[in-house]
Amino acid sequence: xxxxxxxxxxxxxxxxxxxxxxxxxxxxxxxxxxxxxxxxxxxxxxxxxxxxxxxxxxxxxxxxxxxxxxxxxxxxxxxxxxxxxxxxxxxxxxxxxxxxxxxxxxxxxxxxxxxxxxxxxxxxxxxxxxxxxxxxxxxxxxxxxxxxxxxxxxxxxxxxxxxxxxxxxxxxxxxxxxxxxxxxxxxxxxxxxxxxxxxxxxxxxxxxxxxxxxxxxxxxxxxxxxxxxxxxxxxxxxxxxxxxxxxxxxxxxxxxxxxxxxxxxxxxxxxxxxxxxxxxxxxxxxxxxxxxxxxxxxxxxxxxxxxxxxxxxxxxxxxxxxxxxxxxxxxxxxxxxxxxxxxxxxxxxxxxxxxxxxxxxxxxxxxxxxxxxxxxxxxxxxxxxxxxxxxxxxxxxxxxxxxxxxxxxxxxxxxxxxx
Amino acid sequence: xxxxxxxxxxxxxxxxxxxxxxxxxxxxxxxxxxxxxxxxxxxxxxxxxxxxxxxxxxxxxxxxxxxxxxxxxxxxxxxxxxxxxxxxxxxxxxxxxxxxxxxxxxxxxxxxxxxxxxxxxxxxxxxxxxxxxxxxxxxxxxxxxxxxxxxxxxxxxxxxxxx
Numbered sequence: 001x002x003x004x005x006x007x008x009x010x011x012x013x014x015x016x017x018x019x020x021x022x023x024x025x026x027x028x029x030x031x032x033x034x035x036x037x038x039x040x041x042x043x044x045x046x047x048x049x050x051x052x053x054x055x056x057x058x059x060x061x062x063x064x065x066x067x068x069x070x071x072x073x074x075x076x077x078x079x080x081x082x083x084x085x086x087x088x089x090x091x092x093x094x095x096x097x098x099x100x101x102x103x104x105x106x107x108x109x110x111x112x113x114x115x116x117x118x119x120x121x122x123x124x125x126x127x128x129x130x131x132x133x134x135x136x137x138x139x140x141x142x143x144x145x146x147x148x149x150x151x152x153x154x155x156x157x158x159x160x161x162x163x164x165x166x167x168x169x170x171x172x173x174x175x176x177x178x179x180x181x182x183x184x185x186x187x188x189x190x191x192x193x194x195x196x197x198x199x200x201x202x203x204x205x206x207x208x209x210x211x212x213x214x215x216x217x218x219x220x221x222x223x224x225x226x227x228x229x230x231x232x233x234x235x236x237x238x239x240x241x242x243x244x245x246x247x248x249x250x251x252x253x254x255x256x257x258x259x260x261x262x263x264x265x266x267x268x269x270x271x272x273x274x275x276x277x278x279x280x281x282x283x284x285x286x287x288x289x290x291x292x293x294x295x296x297x298x299x300x301x302x303x304x305x306x307x308x309x310x311x312x313x314x315x316x317x318x319x320x321x322x323x324x325x326x327x328x329x330x331x332x333x334x335x336x337x338x339x340x341x342x343x344x345x346x347x348x349x350x351x352x353x354x355x356x357x358x359x360x361x362x363x364x365x366x367x368x369x370x371x372x373x374x375x376x377x378x379x380x381x382x383x384x385x386x387x388x389x390x391x392x393x394x395x396x397x398x399x400x401x402x403x404x405x406x407x408x409x410x411x412x413x414x415x416x417x418x419x
Numbered sequence: 420x421x422x423x424x425x426x427x428x429x430x431x432x433x434x435x436x437x438x439x440x441x442x443x444x445x446x447x448x449x450x451x452x453x454x455x456x457x458x459x460x461x462x463x464x465x466x467x468x469x470x471x472x473x474x475x476x477x478x479x480x481x482x483x484x485x486x487x488x489x490x491x492x493x494x495x496x497x498x499x500x501x502x503x504x505x506x507x508x509x510x511x512x513x514x515x516x517x518x519x520x521x522x523x524x525x526x527x528x529x530x531x532x533x534x535x536x537x538x539x540x541x542x543x544x545x546x547x548x549x550x551x552x553x554x555x556x557x558x559x560x561x562x563x564x565x566x567x568x569x570x571x572x573x574x575x576x577x578x579x580x581x582x
Contacts (some may be wrong), residue, residue: 074443140485140511
């Protein structure tokens with residue numbers, strides 16, 4: 001039976017020739033990930049299982065990134081617990097302040113992910129790694145604990161959806177807009193429990209960074225995973241992060257999909273998701289009435305160097321609107337250093353932005369830019385739920401990097417075209 | 420199990436179930452204090468142990484935080500009845516032993532304040548106020564085994580012992 005990439009990876013890790021949607025399978029995992037919110041619960045559950053060691057000291061990644069640098073005593077205790085656990089069980093891949101980053105930016109950048117891998121992470125945005133041709137999905141802390149103990153996880157084989165993007169990417173439209181557009185079309189549960197495969201001529205031209213942005217938000221449509229085929233761009237990216245020897249996986253041409261969506265995106269505008277669901281999208285030209293108090297550029301969705309370059313192009317020689325706080329969060333130390341070397345940090349500071357060290361920070365209302373009652377932020381992050389960035393009566397509008405940067409200058413939501 | 424129904428809408432996300440600002444702890448009793456806070460700030464004080472949450476489509480969408488089902492369980496919710504569940508929440512609820520029941524009819528017809536009786540083993544939901552009975556989607560055998568053991572860790576302990 002013809003198989004999709006996702007099915008091929010699941011089948012291989014379950015020791016089977018093929019898998020069918022709906023089938024319950026037990027899979028071996030290549031990598032188990034946790035952060036400072038989810039790992040502490042996983043550690044407690046792991047200790048309850050009663051095994052003496054983890055399944056593989058090198059395949060567990062612990063990245064305290066949400067409330068770090070520790071924002072308060074309780075957060076510091078959470079990280080301390082992770083540190084002790086890593087030490088006790090000899091876990092090699094524990095990344096502290098100074099070498100850490102937002103987990104889903106850090107792992108691809110350090111070459112931890114390769115095509116064909118099966119990855120589980122106790123963080124819903126673990127689906128990011130599908131950009132590199134891995135089957136990667138978010139789980140909870142108990143699944144993480146079981147994964148650390150046994151190196152295995154159970155799955156229901158998801159149904160497959162395919163998204164074909166045709167046409168030519170219009171000016172100022174980024175990968176982020178393609179995924180916001182997708183979620184706007186199918187809804188926040190349009191891919192519930194399904195695999196989302198992204199293909200087409202527009203995807204072929206997209207950078208790997210852009211694909212990471214798209215795969216990152218598969219969960220925002222309810223998807224189990226988002227996935228891309230491996231091409232020359234992927235291979236070049238992997239070469240640069242010293243990943244060698246991996247399978248070149250493609251979906252069989254006659255593989256079965258529950259549904260295939262084909263969109264010509266030549267005429268779409270940058271998209272803005274209004275509160276309080278990522279599916280609440282509008283074209284940016286319909287948003288200029290929305291005044292903002294804050295703009296956030298960063299996160300596992302849009303905190304990579306490519307994003308910082310786009311922001312700098314717009315902010316160079318400009319000033320942030322006096323009524324707006326612009327907060328820029330490079331996603332990793334490496335990105336932060338590249339920003340300094342390329343002169344981007346200077347551009348941002350001169351424009352009146354605050355540049356942070358890597359952290360998830362305000363994306364989930366943790367710290368580093370929390371909103372007061374009635375305040376509004378535009379953000380390149382991935383969720384705009386009630387209270388996501390602070391007060392339950394604050395609002396978050398999701399956009400691409402160029403729109404977030406331009407809006408910071410204008411004081412209201414605007415396309416860079418209309419600055 | 421008997422209790423009162425509390426109705427919530429579609430796409431109740433995990434930030435509504437437990438806001439991230441309270442996630443700097445993994446203590447269930449602490450988390451329970453903030454359950455459903457941003458959906459209804461007074462809910463925790465109004466609800467009684469044994470009550471039910473009855474919600475629409477895609478309950479528990481968003482983050483993978485297990486703190487969401489943990490907070491509901493620790494607050495004393497005996498089961499969540501919904502039209503559908505987001506997949507990570509679904510897994511997490513089974514893994515930690517919070518009963519969940521998928522029944523679009525029950526989720527539609529049960530009204531806020533109705534007295535509800537549920538039999539988890541048979542998947543029967545009874546609205547005692549209206550007299551209506553509903554049947555929830557049965558779980559696959561393998562998942563039922565995890566549920567019967569009270570969650571994934573107990574299931575694993577039992578499996579590892581017999582292995």
